[in-house]
Amino acid sequence: MFDFGNANPSQKEAITACNGPVLIIAGPGTGKTYTLVQRTVYLIQECGVLPEQIFIATFTEKAAKEIITRITNELISRDIFVNVNEMYIGTFHSLCLRIIKENIEFTRLKRNYRLLDDFDQKYLVFQNIYKFKNIENIESIFPQSSSWKLAEEICLYVNNLSEELVSITDLYSDSNADIIALADVMSLYSELIREENLIDFSTIQTECFRLISENPDVLTALQDKFRYLMIDEYQDTNYIQEQIVFLLAGKRKNICVVGDDDQGLYRFRGATIRNILEFPSKFSSGECRIIPLTINYRSNKDIVDFYNKWMSTTDGSKFKFSWDKFRYSKKIEPYMQTTLSSSAVVKLSSNDDTDEWHEKIFNFITDLKSTGKINNYNQIAFLFNSVKHQRVTALANYLESKGINVYSPRSDMFFSREEIKLTLGILMLMFPSYVSGIEKGEYKFLKPEHYYYFRDCIVTANEFVTKDENKELKRFIRARGKAHYILSGTTDYAYCGLLYQLFQYDPFVSILNTEMSSGVIDIRPARNLALLTQIIGKYEYLHRINVLSAKSINKNTERLFNLYLRLLIDGGIAEYEDESEYAPSGCVSFLTIHQAKGMEFPIVFVDSLSNVPRKSYKDFMSNIEEKYFHRPAFEPYEQIKYFDFWRLYYTAFSRAQDLLILTCDENSKTPSKYFAEVYDEIPSIESPCFSLNEFEFHNVKSTNLKDTFSFTSHITVYETCSLQYKFYKELEFLPVRQSAMIFGTLVHETIEDIHRCAIRGEESKITPENISDWFENNYVSLIKSEHTYLDKPQKEAALNQVLRYAERQHSKWDSIKQAEVDVSLVQPDYIIKGKIDLIKGNNDTVELVDFKSEKKPDMELMRSRIEHYRRQLHIYAYLVEKRTGLKVSKMHLYYTGEEDGNPMISFPYTKSAVEGTVSAFDKTVHKILNKEFNQCAESIKTCKNCDFRFYCQNY
Structure with missing residues (x-):
């Protein structure tokens, strides 16, 4: 029998509802992640589903890491040993990028493409702004904008229309000159990123959609691979994400979407609440199972009652709107009734000025700490509409001046x-x-x-x-x-x-x-x-x-x-955020409400109570939506601002576990009329009906996220110099003294093209002419990404290495199993990862090959270097055997620069040697996890080429 642990009946139903479409409506604190984890374990344990047949899309990379960690731990506790890292778990963007990388030959992209972040994208447009300014009628779409503001607006429209799959051709067919101008903008932007081999966050998804919708063989292979899809935070998905999900699910329709329509916050990024509200209607009547999770395990009953009332209070003295069909009717129930006579929802305000407000907050926090009610400042979080506002930074500065550290990485400080x-x-x-x-x-x-x-x-x-x-x-x-x-x-x-x-x-x-x-x-x-x-x-x-x-x-x-x-x-620039510790020890957190989504804190202050519902759409975009979006408008435009406002503060209020405090000062003209009624009804912290003595506050929950380690990127760096590891890997300093690796990359990539061709069964295409073409295409993409070149003799030498490799194979390619293979394995407290150049062999025995674009070294003079490579191959062998169950018989180093003699150095597979290397790998990883970074490099050559050689003089 499957062990459901402490799952309640609704959670059990969600865990076991495996086949066909399933909608899980998970209110705040109702065990959504627990249910997702148990559902995945159930698929593996009870249904015999392989990890690689499961696709889980999350909203953040942190959420993906947490799910992987929790699934792994749960499987280990049940003595089930499978490689969870074979699952496709990540954000939509990372999953789409993975699909693109694995099928890049079917896309417009070439190898070595560059991924643009938000600023990069705007800066690209800004650098080419004169081209956009020359577009006829552009000033009527973007009037009186500075060059940078114009770049920002262009990116906003480009991203939105791209993710709605709006056709540039359709825009050109319009009689409206403004829409034709917008088509010119879209066309010019597309040309820019195509020419420079670039991809931005929105086009990651559009490229993936085109890839799978225009290549039936690729889609069929993916549909066969992904038997079960789970989509977290479905209320914050957009149109293109919905299209990708349904394409990948195919006829099986094994789609499980999880979310809370009341917490849909990302309309400004193109998300639409309609995806979760209309999901059941995508199927035949009664085909989709709808499972509500409504028992809240997080918050005090007073807090649950308060945010339930907030969602139902839509008919105030000065405002009125109706949810109608734009919300699933629900009421969240607390798991436990409160034993407190004191209210767990209170207000803290000042009647005088901002200084008094600062002082009241400081005194309250000091009382919490001095009385032992909290043992760490991280049990407290302040939530704001924006943490960049001068009023917010003033409060942060005040608390820090009084000795209370504030963690506010997105305050643009x-x-x-x-x-x-x-x-x-x-x-x-x-x-x-x-x-x-x-x-x-x-x-x-x-x-x-x-x-x-x-x-x-x-x-x-x-x-x-x-x-x-x-x-x-x-x-x-x-x-x-x-x-x-x-x-x-x-x-x-x-x-x-x-x-x-x-x-x-x-x-x-x-x-x-x-x-x-x-x-x-x-x-x-x-x-x-x-x-x-x-x-x-x-x-x-x-x-x-x-x-x-x-x-x-x-x-x-x-x-x-x-x-x-x-x-x-x-x-503004956000500072470092530690995924593994969202509430750093010793700090009060200052977060945006959006940033706090998915988090929980024992004590939550909700500020920004002067806020009012605001129109969030542009009339011109509404016109485009009406004409060219693939679906008609969903929510009434005049009510959207109310829906979004209520959802925002519902999310804020539901972050609190033990105590929710609404706070404002008179100078900020708060609360606005939208909060006035609920605000007036709750007691003040100074009132007799509130007593801190009754409260027992939770500690902040720990997040145990598994980090990934590879032999080349981590173990080698650490063993070379642990200080380098500290600076480059832990603190993420940018190395600037890297020698160009373009020669080796060019050789590797072209050999990979040869192997991919062979794996596809197209050996006849492996000709000197085609190899030269592949080589040239790789070279062009490399020089665009690396901004460096090879001189003619170097370039010819690189091509000759590839041609010589192909010639030495004598057209015998049938033993190739896989090329450029990403392999990984989840360990109890970390993940091992590696990339193998080539796996070849017959039947159940394989050999591993790692290519080196240099001449074969002297075995005696370079003994330590060759030993290092041998250990690397040991790790690869360990990963392959654990992942596939195939027996590794040999491991090879192949030196493409060797002209006359045998280009290979071969090692036999010895189980004891592999186990010894894995044990050493494990010890090194634990030194890294324990932050042991005090050992300098022993090689003078290493120090000479290190950016930190100036610092180390004084170390």
Whole structure:
């Protein structure tokens, strides 16, 4: 019998409802993730479903990691050992990208495509804005916009129409000149990303849709593979996601969607509540099982009653709307009745001014801590409509000034952090010509607030370096500044390289010395410096800057600060968020309501009570929707703002476990009329009917997320230098001294083309002419992505290595089983991952081949290097045997650069040797998990080529 644990009857029904369409309506705190996990285990244990036949789409990568971790732990507890990592679990975007990668030859994309994030996409349009401005009638769609605002608006429309699968051809057929102009915008954008081999977040999904809808063989293979689909947070899916789900499900229709229509928050990203509300109607009458989960295990009864009432209170004294058919009627029931006489829903407000409000909040938090009611500040969360508002940052600054740390990574405070202002100021001081322009106000693109910020950075830097203890840093800055001012040739570094040179001086040494086991606030400066290297490194990449030269130093410096950083400052940058600890120890959390979705906290303050429902759609977009979207409008436009407003605060209120506090101050003119009635009815924290003494507050639940480790990307780096691992892997500093790997990548990719051709049964196409074509296509995509080239002799040598490999096979390709194979295995507390170049063999025995694009080394002189490769092959062999059950008989290193002799070094499979390597791998992983990063590299060569060689002088 299947062990359902503590599942209630509704959860049991959801767990066992395996075949056909299923809609699980899961209210807040009703055990949604638990049910999904148990349902997956039930499919594997009771129904004999293979992990690779299960497809689970989640809303965030963190949710995907949590599900993988919980499924793994549950299976292990039941003594069931399957490779859960074979399941397709991830966000829609990551899953679509995986499908694209596995079938890239059927898409417009070539290898080495670049994925644009939100800022990258806007910056791409901005860099080509003159092309868009030349489109006839564009000013009537986007009137009076600055170039950057125009880029933002263009991306908004492009993304929305792309995900609604609106046809550019259809837009061109319209008689409206504005719609034709929009078609020109769409067409130009499509041309840009196609030419540059780019993909953005919206086109990930459109490319995947086109791939599976236009290639029947690919779709059939995927439908055969994915027998069961589960879609989490279905209320926040959009049109194209729905289309992909139904295509993949095919005739089986084994689609289980889970969500809560009351928590649909992402309309601004194209999500539509209709997907979950109309899901049952996609099937024959009675075919779809609808299972409501309504028992709340999270919150105190008062809190549940409060947000139930909120959803039903739509007929206030000054407003009125009706849910009608746009909500599933439901009432959430608390699992336990409250034993408190004190109310668990209260308000905290000030009658005087903001200072009094700050003080009341501080005193309340202090009372919680001093009386032992909470043992950690992370038991408290504040939820806002936006954490960027001056009123919110003022409260955060007040609490921090009183010794209460605030975790608010999305408050866009990155550029106001002292370490960032100091670093940017020092960087500017090393370019005297630029500083002179700032002082004289010569830069027309800068607004007064930009001048103020950059001057403040310079003042901060000057004040720091003039202190006696910083005279060495001052000397370094002056020397660099003089060198840059009189530069006549080139340097051997660019801006990012300068940052790494600064790391030999304080305060940078002290920041980098911070132990990784420190709290999130202590480690934040190091993480922010790492993020700054990523930002400046991206600038250098986009503008192809490798060194500073006399010819372009002033232009590039001005563009770095006055354009690139200015745009980032205006747009704001989120700081580091730790997926494994959403409520860092020792900190009060300041979160947006959207950010808090899926989270829970013992004590929740909900602010932003001055908010009112606002229109969220554009009239022009509504016109496009009416004409060209594939479905008519769903919710009445005039009521959308009310629906979204109520859902937003329902989500906020339902985050609280033990105590919900609505808070506002008189200066913020709160609460608005929409909250007034519910606000007036709840008691104040100062009223006699509220007593903290009655409460026992939960601790924040732990999140046990499994990290992934590979031999090449993790173990090799750690064993080479654990400090490098700390900086590059843990803190995510951007390496800038990487030698170009284009030669080896080019050889590997073209050999992969040969293998893919053979696997498809098209051996006759493996000809020198075709190989040369594949090689050239790979080269073109590589130079676009890497911004570097091979000289003619190198390029010819690379092609010759590939041709020689193909010739040596004598057209015997039948033993190839798989090429470029991603293999992974879930361990009790981490996941091993690897990528095998080639698996070949016959029957149940296989051999592994790893290609090296170099000459075969001397076996004696390079013994340690070859031993390192042998250990890598051991890990691959272990993964293959555990994953497939196939016996590995041999492992090979194939040196494509070997011209005359035997190009291979072969190793026999020895079980004891493999087990020894796996044991060593495990020990190293646990050193990493324990944050043991104190061992420097032993090789001088390693140190010479390391960005942190300046820092390590003082380590």
